[in-house]
Amino acid sequence: MAGKDKVKGNNSSAGIIKAGLIVLIVCIVLSVTMVLLQQSTYRKQVSSEFHQQHMSMGEYLNSLLVGYGQGIISVAWTMTDTDAETVLARIETTRELTALEHIYYIDRDGNLMIDGEPSDDGSTMMFEQLEELNYPKSNAYIGLAPSSVRLYVDCRIVIAAPVRTPDYGISGVVFSTIDVDSIFRSDAFAYQTQKGQCLVVSDTGEIIGGSSGHNIISTNDESFQLGLLGHSDGEGLSKRAVQDYNYGIAKKTAGFVNITTKDGYRMQVSYSPLNGCDKMFFVSCFQDNLVDERIKPLLISSVMTCSIITVLMIGSLTTVWAAAKRTNLTVERLAYEDPVTKGKNLNYFREFAINTMIANRETPFVIYRFDIANFRYINESYGHHRADLVLTSCIQNFEKLFSDRELCVRMDADQFLAILINDSLLDKKIDEFTNAVNADARGNQIKYPVRFKYGIYPIKKHDHDIDVMIDHANVAKKTIKSDSKETKALYTERFVDDMRKVDHIESSMQKALAENEFKVYLQTKWDIIDNKVTGAEALVRWVRPNGSVLGPEQFVPVFENNGFIEQLDFYTLESVCMRMREMMDEGIEVVPVSVNQSRLLLHSPDYVENVEKVLKQYNIPAGAIELEITESVFDNEKEDMIAIIRRLKLLGVRLSMDDFGTGYSSLNMLTEVPFDVIKIDGEYFARSAESEPERMVLGKIVDIIKDLGMEVVCEGVESEAQVEYLKTTGCRKVQGYYFSIPVPEPEFITRYLKKNE
Numbered sequence: 001m002a003g004k005d006k007v008k009g010n011n012s013s014a015g016i017i018k019a020g021l022i023v024l025i026v027c028i029v030l031s032v033t034m035v036l037l038q039q040s041t042y043r044k045q046v047s048s049e050f051h052q053q054h055m056s057m058g059e060y061l062n063s064l065l066v067g068y069g070q071g072i073i074s075v076a077w078t079m080t081d082t083d084a085e086t087v088l089a090r091i092e093t094t095r096e097l098t099a100l101e102h103i104y105y106i107d108r109d110g111n112l113m114i115d116g117e118p119s120d121d122g123s124t125m126m127f128e129q130l131e132e133l134n135y136p137k138s139n140a141y142i143g144l145a146p147s148s149v150r151l152y153v154d155c156r157i158v159i160a161a162p163v164r165t166p167d168y169g170i171s172g173v174v175f176s177t178i179d180v181d182s183i184f185r186s187d188a189f190a191y192q193t194q195k196g197q198c199l200v201v202s203d204t205g206e207i208i209g210g211s212s213g214h215n216i217i218s219t220n221d222e223s224f225q226l227g228l229l230g231h232s233d234g235e236g237l238s239k240r241a242v243q244d245y246n247y248g249i250a251k252k253t254a255g256f257v258n259i260t261t262k263d264g265y266r267m268q269v270s271y272s273p274l275n276g277c278d279k280m281f282f283v284s285c286f287q288d289n290l291v292d293e294r295i296k297p298l299l300i301s302s303v304m305t306c307s308i309i310t311v312l313m314i315g316s317l318t319t320v321w322a323a324a325k326r327t328n329l330t331v332e333r334l335a336y337e338d339p340v341t342k343g344k345n346l347n348y349f350r351e352f353a354i355n356t357m358i359a360n361r362e363t364p365f366v367i368y369r370f371d372i373a374n375f376r377y378i379n380e381s382y383g384h385h386r387a388d389l390v391l392t393s394c395i396q397n398f399e400k401l402f403s404d405r406e407l408c409v410r411m412d413a414d415q416f417l418a419i420l421i422n423d424s425l426l427d428k429k430i431d432e433f434t435n436a437v438n439a440d441a442r443g444n445q446i447k448y449p450v451r452f453k454y455g456i457y458p459i460k461k462h463d464h465d466i467d468v469m470i471d472h473a474n475v476a477k478k479t480i481k482s483d484s485k486e487t488k489a490l491y492t493e494r495f496v497d498d499m500r501k502v503d504h505i506e507s508s509m510q511k512a513l514a515e516n517e518f519k520v521y522l523q524t525k526w527d528i529i530d531n532k533v534t535g536a537e538a539l540v541r542w543v544r545p546n547g548s549v550l551g552p553e554q555f556v557p558v559f560e561n562n563g564f565i566e567q568l569d570f571y572t573l574e575s576v577c578m579r580m581r582e583m584m585d586e587g588i589e590v591v592p593v594s595v596n597q598s599r600l601l602l603h604s605p606d607y608v609e610n611v612e613k614v615l616k617q618y619n620i621p622a623g624a625i626e627l628e629i630t631e632s633v634f635d636n637e638k639e640d641m642i643a644i645i646r647r648l649k650l651l652g653v654r655l656s657m658d659d660f661g662t663g664y665s666s667l668n669m670l671t672e673v674p675f676d677v678i679k680i681d682g683e684y685f686a687r688s689a690e691s692e693p694e695r696m697v698l699g700k701i702v703d704i705i706k707d708l709g710m711e712v713v714c715e716g717v718e719s720e721a722q723v724e725y726l727k728t729t730g731c732r733k734v735q736g737y738y739f740s741i742p743v744p745e746p747e748f749i750t751r752y753l754k755k756n757e
């Protein structure tokens with residue numbers, strides 16, 4: 001298909017998409033930021049919740065241990081000033097109130113009593129170690145057990161209170177051990193131990209006891225910090241967290257740190273000092289994935305919301321993009337499509353031609369500007385619909401016959417424009433094109449042949465303005481006369497000058513008609529036997545306001561091309577009728593006047609009716625008006641024209657064939673068309689008079705015409721010799737400078753017409 005190349009159009013949807021994408025990216029970034037912010041806020045919330053839980057359990061543990069300490073103190077006090085029985089009773093009560101399994105007493109001599117009963121296992125070393133403990137004033141010592149006690153009871157925490165002598169010396173020590181592990185097994189720590197691991201750790205990192213269940217940090221580890229590091233991913237942040245932990249412990253403050261575990265979870269470690277105890281800390285290690293698990297639902301819902309927003313955004317963006325694309329296509333179609341043929345239009349042609357020439361610099365191109373001769377006739381005779389089919393067929397056949405690098409568009413009406421490759425096949429293709437369009441037309445019952453007139457401009461290397469190239473092709477086309485058999489005209493520089501003249505004529509013709517600048521001149525038709533005027537021919541002159549007179553050869557061809565001749569011919573006919581009526585009314589004897597009628601006028605739809613109207617309006621008698629038409633009027637549509645002539649004759653109008661002898665089918669016309677008069681062309685006559693054989697032919701023609709019952713008028717008679725010769729042929733009516741040149745109407749009247757007596 002010809003000319004399918006895409007013309008680069010402006011893509012306004014790209015702008016929409018760009019803006020949409022930016023909005024989309026901003027939305028996604030905002031969504032991700034929102035999710036991350038929410039995640040971090042919620043993580044902080046969860047962490048602080050856990051830490052609060054840890055702190056309250058720490059306080060509980062502290063108070064529990066302090067309570068145990070009070071119990072031991074009360075036993076120690078009882079032992080200073082009461083009897084053994086009371087002491088025993090106190091021991092019993094204390095054991096019942098606390099979870100302490102046994103209450104020991106050891107004196108300076110190493111005598112050991114367990115729950116008030118003497119035992120053999122004591123030693124002075126045990127006493128000495130216990131004596132050295134750092135006893136606070138108001139409470140028992142609760143802290144790491146000395147080695148002897150540890151050896152004796154497998155336990156790391158000892159609660160001890162001294163039994164004082166009156167001089168504030170120490171006579172013995174009451175003590176007990178605490179199994180932290182069992183405390184953590186109590187229901188009070190259920191929440192904490194379910195969520196992770198509870199530990200009691202010394203300031204040096206020694207793990208004193210811990211809950212079982214989630215063994216995050218092994219109680220056998222050398223130190224809590226090492227255990228923590230071992231559990232972490234070992235990365236910088238986790239190491240930093242362990243350092244923070246150390247710092248908090250050294251400061252004896254409470255706090256929490258987060259480490260990343262080997263499995264990639266974030267684990268929270270809360271710590272707080274057990275204030276009632278010596279250098280001991282309560283530590284909660286929350287289960288590895290606990291924080292993340294708590295955040296997960298929120299995170300999922302946030303991600304889901306953001307995803308839905310993103311999908312909706314993408315959806316609406318796609319819809320907007322599709323709509324924009326559709327709009328673009330429609331706009332492009334409206335901007336580039338010819339509504340009648342559905343082919344491309346002039347806008348498209350301009351861009352296409354430029355792009356094609358640039359892309360194929362070495363290929364010779366040519367511009368064809370063409371139209372259909374007498375398309376108006378097709379339109380009026382066959383209707384708009386079928387005429388449009390002819391136009392569409394032009395575009396379709398062009399696309400079939402020419403390549404992708406060539407394009408043909410309709411500009412308007414029947415005006416076409418094509419850019420073609422100027423090669424040896426071009427003429428053949430143009431012929432094929434004409435034949436194909438005609439075949440289609442016949443298929444659509446259009447009998448009138450479709451003839452094209454092509455103005456051709458071969459594009460030169462340095463041409464760049466496509467409008468100028470189109471204009472040149474148009475100038476060439478305008479040089480083809482409407483009745484000419486020529487179908488092609490090649491642009492030459494001379495045309496520009498001619499075109500200027502044509503432009504000038506065209507721009508002033510309407511005004512000239514309105515201001516009566518077109519004047520009717522009359523030339524006599526002479527009877528050479530009776531030697532008198534028998535008629536006249538109306539010949540138009542354009543008398544410019546400056547007095548200059550233009551002959552019809554200067555403007556008639558232009559008007560025939562642009563259609564203005566219709567108005568002018570009818571104007572002339574009407575002027576002649578009007579003047580004839582004036583003269584008749586003045587009692588002047590008139591002679592028949594012939595008026596030239598152009599081919600276009602005869603084709604106008606109401607022609608016969610209009611002639612009738614004028615004849616009636618001025619009450620013109622039959623035979624007073626003669627209409628002159630040339631034989632080219634009959635080209636291609638003889639039957640229709642003959643019908644029109646018959647109708648005209650019924651109105652009482654005489655019909656004459658002008659310029660007989662100049663065409664090819666003149667003789668045929670004599671028998672086929674019912675003319676009243678045959679006018680032998682002046683030039684033909686002049687040629688014929690020169691040689692004997694030609695004279696003979698002319699004589700025979702005159703005979704035939706007369707035999708057929710028609711009148712003969714010979715034009716262009718310029719000499720007496722010619723008059724004498726004509727007499728011998730039997731042609732008695734002549735027109736020529738010998739008798740009179742065409743003169744203005746008033747002059748004609750005074751010179752040749754006379755008043756009736």
Ligand code: C2E
Binds near residue numbers: 556
């Ligand atoms: P035509 O109809 O054949 O008119 C005869 C032409 O021959 C006239 O030229 C006339 O002046 C010229 N002529 C007459 N006698 C002689 C002669 O002895 N020797 C020579 N050499 N020429 C002679 P004109 O007036 O210049 O008109 C030229 C043509 O223009 C006409 O040829 C006619 O075809 C056309 N024309 C003139 N007036 C009109 C008009 O009102 N309408 C139309 N459609 N055509 C017109």
Ligand code: MG
Binds near residue numbers: 537596628658
């Ligand atoms: Mg004439």
Ligand code: MG
Binds near residue numbers: 679681
């Ligand atoms: Mg003539």
